[in-house]
Amino acid sequence: MNENTKIKVEHLDLYIGKQHILKDINIEIPENKLTIILGPSGCGKTTLLKCMNRLTDLYHDVKINGSIFIDNEDVLHTKTDVTEIRKKMGLLSQRPFPLPMNIYNNVAYGLKISGRRNKKALDARVENYLKQVNLWDEVFDRLHEPASKLSIGQQQRLCLARGLAVDPEIILADEPTSALDPISSETIERKFEELKQQYTIVMVTHILRQARRIADYVIFMYMGEVIEQGPAKEFFENPKMERTKAYLQGAFN
Amino acid sequence: MIVLFYNRKTKNRISTAWMYIAISFVVLLPFILGLGLYFKSSLLFSENSLGDLLFSKVWKPSIGKFGFLTFIMGSVWVTFIAMLISAPICIFAALSITQYSKKFYLKIIHPVIDILAGLPSVVYGVWGIIVVVPFISTVIAPLFGAQTMGYSILAGAIVLSVMIIPFILNILIEIFRTIPIELTEASLSLGATKWETIKYVLLKKALPGIIASLGFGLARAFGETMAVLMVVGNMVQIPKNVFDAGYPLPALIANNYGEMLSIPKYESALMFAALILFVVVMVFNALMRMLIVRYDKY
Numbered sequence: 001m002n003e004n005t006k007i008k009v010e011h012l013d014l015y016i017g018k019q020h021i022l023k024d025i026n027i028e029i030p031e032n033k034l035t036i037i038l039g040p041s042g043c044g045k046t047t048l049l050k051c052m053n054r055l056t057d058l059y060h061d062v063k064i065n066g067s068i069f070i071d072n073e074d075v076l077h078t079k080t081d082v083t084e085i086r087k088k089m090g091l092l093s094q095r096p097f098p099l100p101m102n103i104y105n106n107v108a109y110g111l112k113i114s115g116r117r118n119k120k121a122l123d124a125r126v127e128n129y130l131k132q133v134n135l136w137d138e139v140f141d142r143l144h145e146p147a148s149k150l151s152i153g154q155q156q157r158l159c160l161a162r163g164l165a166v167d168p169e170i171i172l173a174d175e176p177t178s179a180l181d182p183i184s185s186e187t188i189e190r191k192f193e194e195l196k197q198q199y200t201i202v203m204v205t206h207i208l209r210q211a212r213r214i215a216d217y218v219i220f221m222y223m224g225e226v227i228e229q230g231p232a233k234e235f236f237e238n239p240k241m242e243r244t245k246a247y248l249q250g251a252f253n
Numbered sequence: 254m255i256v257l258f259y260n261r262k263t264k265n266r267i268s269t270a271w272m273y274i275a276i277s278f279v280v281l282l283p284f285i286l287g288l289g290l291y292f293k294s295s296l297l298f299s300e301n302s303l304g305d306l307l308f309s310k311v312w313k314p315s316i317g318k319f320g321f322l323t324f325i326m327g328s329v330w331v332t333f334i335a336m337l338i339s340a341p342i343c344i345f346a347a348l349s350i351t352q353y354s355k356k357f358y359l360k361i362i363h364p365v366i367d368i369l370a371g372l373p374s375v376v377y378g379v380w381g382i383i384v385v386v387p388f389i390s391t392v393i394a395p396l397f398g399a400q401t402m403g404y405s406i407l408a409g410a411i412v413l414s415v416m417i418i419p420f421i422l423n424i425l426i427e428i429f430r431t432i433p434i435e436l437t438e439a440s441l442s443l444g445a446t447k448w449e450t451i452k453y454v455l456l457k458k459a460l461p462g463i464i465a466s467l468g469f470g471l472a473r474a475f476g477e478t479m480a481v482l483m484v485v486g487n488m489v490q491i492p493k494n495v496f497d498a499g500y501p502l503p504a505l506i507a508n509n510y511g512e513m514l515s516i517p518k519y520e521s522a523l524m525f526a527a528l529i530l531f532v533v534v535m536v537f538n539a540l541m542r543m544l545i546v547r548y549d550k551y
Binding site: 050053055058060061083084086087089090091093094095097099100101109110113114146147148159162163166172 | 355356433434435436437438439440441442443444445446449453454457458550551
């Protein structure tokens with residue numbers, strides 16, 4: 001394993017029923033970089049992302065072969081508690097899904113269930129993480145209102161804050177800007193560029209321009225297979241595979 | 254061409270009018286029912302105060318004393334215990350089916366629920382007499398050191414809970430199924446266990462729906478007649494414990510309606526019993542709506 005590799009996927013196959021969704025995936029995701037999983041809709045990007053923190057456990061009729069190593073631990077076959085693995089990874093989904101509680105508790109939720117109940121410490125952390133996502137100024141005077149009252153863009157930032165609050169090492173983001181307006185999208189993108197100093201970020205997107213803007217490392221998928229992967233500069237300027245070239249030229253749209 | 258145009262417009266007007274008639278019929282129905290019951294029971298009001306009717310336990314129709322407390326308490330006991338039995342079963346069953354079980358179980362549970370919901374209540378009554386009543390008198394009551402024939406509040410409540418379970422369960426399953434899976438994913442990815450996710454996120458999100466489904470079940474339970482009256486004992490007394498016989502309001506109406514009609518005051522009393530049922534169900538409904546609004550902020 002390369003020293004800077006945070007996540008390594010080896011010979012991963014995933015079936016839902018008889019459908020072969022992911023086909024022999026082999027990828028390495030570098031630490032403290034922003035890795036983009038790129039590809040047209042329905043190519044298995046999201047499923048691959050959800051394998052990493054085993055949310056695939058929730059789905060029916062799923063069969064998975066292969067390994068996903070995170071810090072040399074195979075998350076698919078580990079005997080340690082799956083909740084511990086998930087804590088290592090914050091998740092940002094396509095649309096924000098705030099928990100059915102107030103703004104404060106949305107951020108404090110992960111901390112509370114892991115046993116931290118000291119009111120002052122919680123207050124400080126909630127404030128800290130809301131500031132990190134530039135939301136504090138907008139909500140500090142209504143922390144006890146339902147989170148569902150926030151705008152979609154604010155909700156997505158809140159979801160990022162609650163993910164960061166549990167001290168993850170990795171951020172998994174599944175098209176996190178697809179439901180947002182351009183300004184909110186830009187806020188999230190800029191936030192990611194800052195956050196990659198401390199976190200390994202894996203982001204799924206089908207927006208080529210977004211990938212060009214922020215990717216450090218790119219994994220290109222098509223029909224359940226990884227076609228090409230490599231540093232962003234190389235990937236966009238010198239794609240090796242025909243399919244990649246075609247996609248970059250817009251042939252798939 | 255003009256004729257066709259004319260026709261289409263007329264048809265449109267007629268169909269719109271029909272819809273208004275239909276909707277006003279539906280909206281007016283409860284008022285018509287309520288008013289009818291009120292006028293029919295007015296004879297009773299003219300000679301007894303409302304307080305006496307509701308809070309006196311003296312039931313002596315022969316001397317003109319109509320106290321409904323025993324029947325009200327019978328209904329309250331049976332309904333309350335039926336809810337106590339069925340609510341946890343329904344909530345846990347719905348969670349188990351939607352959160353823990355394989356898809357296969359969801360597929361077989363629907364026909365099972367439909368069959369249970371479709372059985373005539375007299376069938377439940379017979380099952381109560383053959384199975385529940387003897388089981389209470391020979392097994393459950395001795396456990397608590399009580400003596401009973403088995404025809405009791407508990408028998409009525411058990412039969413009733415089995416009857417309302419399919420209705421509540423059906424709604425609850427739909428409610429849990431409509432909670433987006435992303436909410437579960439979010440909670441799990443924050444390091445919550447499955448149970449924590451259910452307790453803090455799913456149940457909270459589903460709370461208005463849970464209240465609504467239980468309210469629906471409760472209204473049904475309160476008015477259910479046949480199966481209950483077959484097993485509940487029908488003795489005019491306020492039950493002191495669950496092994497006592499009771500006499501719920503619907504049973505009172507059903508048992509006496511035919512034969513007592515010749516006595517105007519008795520008929521009026523039975524109408525009043527119906528009015529109580531009607532008002533209680535309406536008040537329940539209103540309370541449920543208020544609770545739902547109160548908890549529906551997420």
